[in-house]
Amino acid sequence: MKKSGGWVFISHSHLDIDLVRKIRNALESKGFEPLLFYLKCLNDADEIEDLIKREIKEREWFIYVDSPNAQQSVWVRSELDYIQQFPDKKVFVIDLHKDIDSQIEHIQRQLQVFISYSRKDYSLMKKISDKLTEHDFLVFTDQDLMPGELWSDQLHRALDDSIHSGFVILIITDKSLQSSYVSTEIEYTIANGGKVVPIYVDDAYLNSELLYLIGDIQGIRVHSDPTDDELEKVLSDIQHRIKFYKSDFTDLIGFQSARTIIYPQIGIIEDYTFWDCYCLEEVTIPDSVQYISEKAFRENQDILIKCTKGSYAEKFCIDHNIRYQIIDID
Numbered sequence: 398m399k400k401s402g403g404w405v406f407i408s409h410s411h412l413d414i415d416l417v418r419k420i421r422n423a424l425e426s427k428g429f430e431p432l433l434f435y436l437k438c439l440n441d442a443d444e445i446e447d448l449i450k451r452e453i454k455e456r457e458w459f460i461y462v463d464s465p466n467a468q469q470s471v472w473v474r475s476e477l478d479y480i481q482q483f484p485d486k487k488v489f490v491i492d493l494h495k496d497i498d499s500q501i502e503h504i505q506r507q508l509q510v511f512i513s514y515s516r517k518d519y520s521l522m523k524k525i526s527d528k529l530t531e532h533d534f535l536v537f538t539d540q541d542l543m544p545g546e547l548w549s550d551q552l553h554r555a556l557d558d559s560i561h562s563g564f565v566i567l568i569i570t571d572k573s574l575q576s577s578y579v580s581t582e583i584e585y586t587i588a589n590g591g592k593v594v595p596i597y598v599d600d601a602y603l604n605s606e607l608l609y610l611i612g613d614i615q616g617i618r619v620h621s622d623p624t625d626d627e628l629e630k631v632l633s634d635i636q637h638r639i640k641f642y643k644s645d646f647t648d649l650i651g652f653q654s655a656r657t658i659i660y661p662q663i664g665i666i667e668d669y670t671f672w673d674c675y676c677l678e679e680v681t682i683p684d685s686v687q688y689i690s691e692k693a694f695r696e697n698q699d700i701l702i703k704c705t706k707g708s709y710a711e712k713f714c715i716d717h718n719i720r721y722q723i724i725d726i727d
Contacts, residue, residue, distance in 0.1 A: 404429075404430045404432075404455070404456040404457055404458060405424060405429050405430065405431040405432065405456060405458040405459070405460055406431075406432055406433075406452055406453050406456040406458065406459050406460070406476075407420065407421060407431050407432065407433040407460050407462060408459065408460065408461045408462065408467070408473050408476040408477065408480075409433060409461075409462035409464075409467060409473065410462075410464060410466035410467040410469075410470040410472075410473060412466040413462060413464050413466050413467065413493060416462075416493055416497070417433055417462055418433075419497065420460075420462065420491060420497060420501065421433055423497065423498065423501050424501060427501065429458075431460075432452055432456065434448075434449065434452075446475065449472075449475075449476060449479075450479055453476065453479055453480060453483075454483070456486075457486060457487060457532060458486065458487045458488075458489070459476075459480050459486055459487065459488045459489070460488075460489050460490070460491055460504070461473070461476075461477065461488070461489070461490045461491070461664065461665050461688065462490075462491050462493060463490050463491065463492045463493065463663055463664040463665060464492075464493040464494070467664065468664055468685060468687060473687075474687060477665075477687055477688040480688070481688070481691065484690070484691035484692060487532075487636075487668070488665070488667060488668060488688070488690055489504050489667060490663065490664065490665040490667060491504075492663055492664075509534075509535045509537075509558055509559050509563025509564075510529055510534050510535065510536045510537065510559060510563055510564060510565075510566060511537050511538075511555055511556055511558075511559035511563070511564075511565045511566070511582075511586075512525065512526060512536065512537070512538045512565075512566045512568065513565055513566065513567045513568065513573075513579050513582040513583060513586075514538070514567075514568040514570075514573055514579065515568075515570060515572040515573040515575070515576045515579060516539070517570075517572040518568055518570050518572055518573060518598070518621075520622075521568060521570075521598065521619075521621055521622075521623065522538060522568060524623060524628060525566065525568070525596070525623075525628065525631060526538060528628045528629075528631065528632050529632065529635070532632060532636075535563070537555040537558075537559065539552065541555075552582075553585075556582060556585060556586060556591075557589075559586075559591065560586055560589050560590065560591035560592075563592075564591065564592040564593065564594055564635075565582070565583070565586045565591055565592065565593050565594070566593075566594050566596060566635075567579070567583055567593055567594070567595050567596065567607075567611070568596050568598060569595055569596060569597045569598060569601045569602075569603065569607075569616070570598045570599070570601050570621070571601055574601065574603075574604050574607070580606060580607070583607060583610055583611065584610060587610050587611065593611050593614055594614075594616075594617070594634075594635055595611060595614055595616035595617070596616060596617050596618075596619060596631065597616050597617065597618040597619075598618075598619060598620070598621050599620060599621050617630065617631055617634050617635075619631065636668070636669075655674065655676065655677060656676050656677060656678045656679075657678060657679050657680075657681075658671075658674070658677065658679075658680045658681070659680075659681045660680060660681060660682050660683060660686065661683075662683050662685045663685060663686070664685055664686060664687050664688065665686065665687065665688040665689075665690075666682070666686055666688070666689040666690060666693045667690055667693065668690045668692040668693065669690075669692055669693070670690070670693045670694075671693055671694050671695070671698065671700075672692075672694070672695050677698070677700055678700060678701065679700060679701040679702070679703060680700060680701075680702050680703070681702075681703040681704070681724070681726065682702055682703070682704045682708070682710035683726055684704075684705055684708050684709075684726065686708075686709055686710055687709050688709070689709070689710065689713045691717075694719075699720075700719070700720070701720045701721065701722060702714050702719055702720070702721040702722070703721070703722050703724045703726075704721060704722075704723065704724070704726075705723065705724065705725065705726055706723045711723070
């Protein structure tokens with residue numbers, strides 16, 4: 398199976414270098430291409446800053462390693478400020494006080510994709526696959542089958558990988574609805590607890606068999622010759638819904654039905670954190686938060702943020718015209 402990992406910049410304090418190296422090694426073992434700097438080895442501050450900015454700009458992924466040392470680091474602060482200029486990049490946090498392996502596993506789940514489709518829809522599949530690959534998803538289709546091994550074994554391994562560490566895209570057309578292979582792939586995915594993203598093409602609708610399996614899953618609709626805007630919609634929709642599947646951060650700490658949230662003492666608020674919080678009225682953000690994604694809140698989400706004077710959260714509210722209230726946070 399052909400797979401290439403995401404290119405990752407790791408933002409960290411050099412005081413945590415031993416643990417950060419373990420994170421780098423774990424990411425490499427899962428197919429990522431991580432980069433970290435040990436700044437104690439470098440001298441020219443201007444040269445270092447230019448180098449770091451170039452690397453952040455070139456890499457699709459940004460991982461902030463959160464710790465007390467990182468929260469005090471001038472370099473890390475600069476990196477978090479710079480990444481805000483690129484709202485389309487994937488930004489994640491690894492908290493050194495929590496289980497590192499499970500956090501890396503969560504990050505990996507953002508990547509792996511199996512596309513179930515009819516070969517008669519190859520052109521459409523290729524456009525969707527290319528769009529995802531451009532943004533560092535690990536995409537598998539029957540076009541990635543390698544000679545010298547049973548194709549059925551390869552397909553099942555790829556499906557199992559996506560069920561365990563990703564999701565399955567189903568391209569729904571009149572042709573795919575007639576494919577026994579597609580039906581088998583989706584039935585296998587659902588039976589094994591996998592996550593399916595349906596993409597409806599033109600006027601296609603689910604047949605009775607697939608309606609029973611995935612009829613309650615919201616889909617995306619595109620044309621058979623999708624525009625760039627439609628492909629961008631597919632990408633952004635997939636990025637959003639991945640965040641809210643079983644391993645979702647907000648689901649784990651009970652955000653979705655909350656009206657008032659006191660955010661945990663961690664350093665970063667990721668993409669889509671509050672998108673599914675339809676009852677939300679106010680959020681208290683502690684001083685530990687040093688980065689808030691441009692996509693943390695839905696556009697025009699009407700909330701009140703409570704924060705301390707001079708905090709990063711206050712600056713974020715001012716920059717984004719969000720209502721806020723200055724309070725004392727113990």
